[in-house]
Amino acid sequence: MTRSLEEHARNWDLRHGDFADNDFLYDVYSVMRRDAPFAHTDSPFLSATPGGAWVATRYDECYRILQDWQNFSSNPTPEGAEQLAGDLVITMDPPRQQSFRKVLNPYFSPARMKALRPQIREETDRLIDRFIEAGNGDLAQVAWRQPGIVFFKYLLGMPIDDVPLCIELTDTALNGDTDETRMGAWGSLYQHLHDAVSTRTTQPPRDDMIDVLLNAEIEGDKLPFEMVVANAMLLVQAGLETTASAMSFAFHYLATHSDERNRLIDEPEILPRAVEEFVRFAGSIHGIPRTVATDVELSGHAFCPGESVIVNYAAANRDAAQFPDPDLCVLDRQANRHLGFGAGVHRCLGSNLARLEFSVGLEQVLSRMPDYALAPGTDATFHGNSITRGYRTIPVVFTPGSRRT
Ligand code: HEM
Numbered sequence: 277m278t279r280s281l282e283e284h285a286r287n288w289d290l291r292h293g294d295f296a297d298n299d300f301l302y303d304v305y306s307v308m309r310r311d312a313p314f315a316h317t318d319s320p321f322l323s324a325t326p327g328g329a330w331v332a333t334r335y336d337e338c339y340r341i342l343q344d345w346q347n348f349s350s351n352p353t354p355e356g357a358e359q360l361a362g363d364l365v366i367t368m369d370p371p372r373q374q375s376f377r378k379v380l381n382p383y384f385s386p387a388r389m390k391a392l393r394p395q396i397r398e399e400t401d402r403l404i405d406r407f408i409e410a411g412n413g414d415l416a417q418v419a420w421r422q423p424g425i426v427f428f429k430y431l432l433g434m435p436i437d438d439v440p441l442c443i444e445l446t447d448t449a450l451n452g453d454t455d456e457t458r459m460g461a462w463g464s465l466y467q468h469l470h471d472a473v474s475t476r477t478t479q480p481p482r483d484d485m486i487d488v489l490l491n492a493e494i495e496g497d498k499l500p501f502e503m504v505v506a507n508a509m510l511l512v513q514a515g516l517e518t519t520a521s522a523m524s525f526a527f528h529y530l531a532t533h534s535d536e537r538n539r540l541i542d543e544p545e546i547l548p549r550a551v552e553e554f555v556r557f558a559g560s561i562h563g564i565p566r567t568v569a570t571d572v573e574l575s576g577h578a579f580c581p582g583e584s585v586i587v588n589y590a591a592a593n594r595d596a597a598q599f600p601d602p603d604l605c606v607l608d609r610q611a612n613r614h615l616g617f618g619a620g621v622h623r624c625l626g627s628n629l630a631r632l633e634f635s636v637g638l639e640q641v642l643s644r645m646p647d648y649a650l651a652p653g654t655d656a657t658f659h660g661n662s663i664t665r666g667y668r669t670i671p672v673v674f675t676p677g678s679r680r681t
Pocket residue numbers: 342350365366367373377427510511514515516518519522555559560561564589615616617618619621622623624625626627629630
């Protein structure tokens with residue numbers, strides 16, 4: 277490591293090369309949580325905020341900020357707003373945000389998600405079929421492709437041929453090396469969705485999310501076209517990289533912990549708990565900002581209007597004050613009130629979908645490749661410098677099986 281834990285904790289910079297290591301970042305979070313209720317960063321990951329931002333890393337403060345949208349607004353700072361393509365559900369406050377959620381929520385209801393299970397199983401099987409006969413393959417290809425295919429085909433209403441391009445653009449927009457590269461990728465993703473939504477305005481309506489956005493009325497007004505595109509883009513970003521990273525972590529963890537893999541096979545009833553634990557332990561987001569709206573004090577810290585505070589869900593999820601043995605992945609963890617999907621009014625819109633994709637991904641991999649393990653002599657590729665961290669390659673070997681689709 278090029279800097280000590282304390283140096284990193286004084287000025288947290290998620291893009292720093294030291295955080296390519298999976299565990300080191302969590303060691304830094306321990307120091308941040310221990311030292312003060314709010315740490316600081318000069319270089320927030322998602323937006324360039326003059327003066328940097330405060331960072332909440334303890335469970336209690338994160339939870340209280342998420343519940344208090346009046347004082348901690350989701351409206352971005354003026355500099356943050358400049359980087360956005362428009363008004364997004366995630367950057368609004370109630371009551372406008374709540375009326376937008378009323379339009380979107382039915383598309384992610386538990387009943388609708390349950391009905392999707394057979395299709396998700398089939399799409400997952402199709403991806404596994406690509407290598408099942410060979411006895412070796414890359415499980416990251418399942419983790420990264422499955423959420424995109426499912427979301428584009430069954431909810432959003434975009435061609436699945438667009439999935440690889442949208443994954444690549446989303447990834448570069450978040451993780452590209454320079455500001456120019458990142459902004460260029462945002463622009464290309466926006467243009468791509470702009471063209472896709474434009475085409476849809478001339479076609480007969482279908483029952484999908486693009487039509488929902490095109491016809492949505494928020495507080496009595498239809499959404500301007502740019503807002504439809506910007507929110508479609510938010511859904512693409514929010515739905516792909518998050519679930520893919522979380523699932524890639526679980527596939528890798530089970531590839532390197534054969535006892536845990538066998539336990540999940542022998543005790544399938546603990547799978548729902550295991551999914552929650554994977555999201556808590558390594559699948560949650562490493563920070564989304566709030567803007568301080570009024571003079572407010574929290575845990576002895578006085579915040580001023582206009583300041584930016586990052587809620588670090590991943591750090592909160594390792595807080596020993598909330599979770600016994602927080603640095604252990606306990607597959608059947610009880611009382612797991614993690615913040616992986618957020619809390620309060622902005623709680624994740626797609627959590628039911630993410631859980632379903634994740635469960636089906638695990639079920640199909642474990643039932644079709646029950647003895648899978650990391651391929652000897654190879655390494656998985658981990659990408660750690662991002663608000664969603666995960667594996668980009670997971671080379672595995674297993675007893676070959678037969679195709680299903
Ligand atoms: C493991 C996967 C996922 C994780 C860890 C995750 C995490 C989160 C978190 C922490 C928030 C709260 C943001 C805030 O407090 O401002 C959020 C909001 C959101 N998520 Fe997810 N998410 C996941 C999957 C998905 C999926 C699959 C979709 C949609 C297809 C989605 C769509 C959204 C949207 C639209 C919001 C904004 C909701 C609002 O502002 O009211 N997410 N997500």
